[in-house]
Amino acid sequence: MGKYNEFMQGRYGFDKLGGALIIVSVIVSVVGRLLWLRWTGLICIVLDLIFLYRFLSRKEYARSRENRIFIEFFENVKEFFSRDRKNYNYYTCPVCKTKFRVPKNRTQGYTAKRVCPKCKNEW
Numbered sequence: 070m071g072k073y074n075e076f077m078q079g080r081y082g083f084d085k086l087g088g089a090l091i092i093v094s095v096i097v098s099v100v101g102r103l104l105w106l107r108w109t110g111l112i113c114i115v116l117d118l119i120f121l122y123r124f125l126s127r128k129e130y131a132r133s134r135e136n137r138i139f140i141e142f143f144e145n146v147k148e149f150f151s152r153d154r155k156n157y158n159y160y161t162c163p164v165c166k167t168k169f170r171v172p173k174n175r176t177q178g179y180t181a182k183r184v185c186p187k188c189k190n191e192w
């Protein structure tokens with residue numbers, strides 16, 4: 070274990086993006102085997118290499134930045150699929166980028182203006 074700690078000294082290691090890369094790699098490999106696809110092996114190797122590169126990287130700032138971008142993207146995807154489009158309209162404020170929703174019955178009619186709940190920007 071001492072050797073391992075010594076080796077990992079100053080290296081980035083595991084994070085959420087790393088976990089996602091491994092999970093996707095395993096899924097691709099299983100699907101590839103089930104469907105008898107040849108090219109999925111290559112995707113797995115590429116994903117594993119990216120994981121390994123990030124795991125052993127000494128550039129902690131760059132790696133944690135990638136991880137942040139990934140988490141933000143993942144949250145956006147999750148949010149997008151959990152939207153209640155039947156009852157709400159979804160907007161992003163062009164000034165402060167705040168995301169908010171407005172019940173549909175309130176945006177119908179002549180008042181088509183949207184007001185950002187955070188910075189009160191109207192557009």
Ligand SMILES: [Zn+2]
Pocket residue numbers: 162163164165166167185186187188189190
């Ligand atoms: Zn705003």
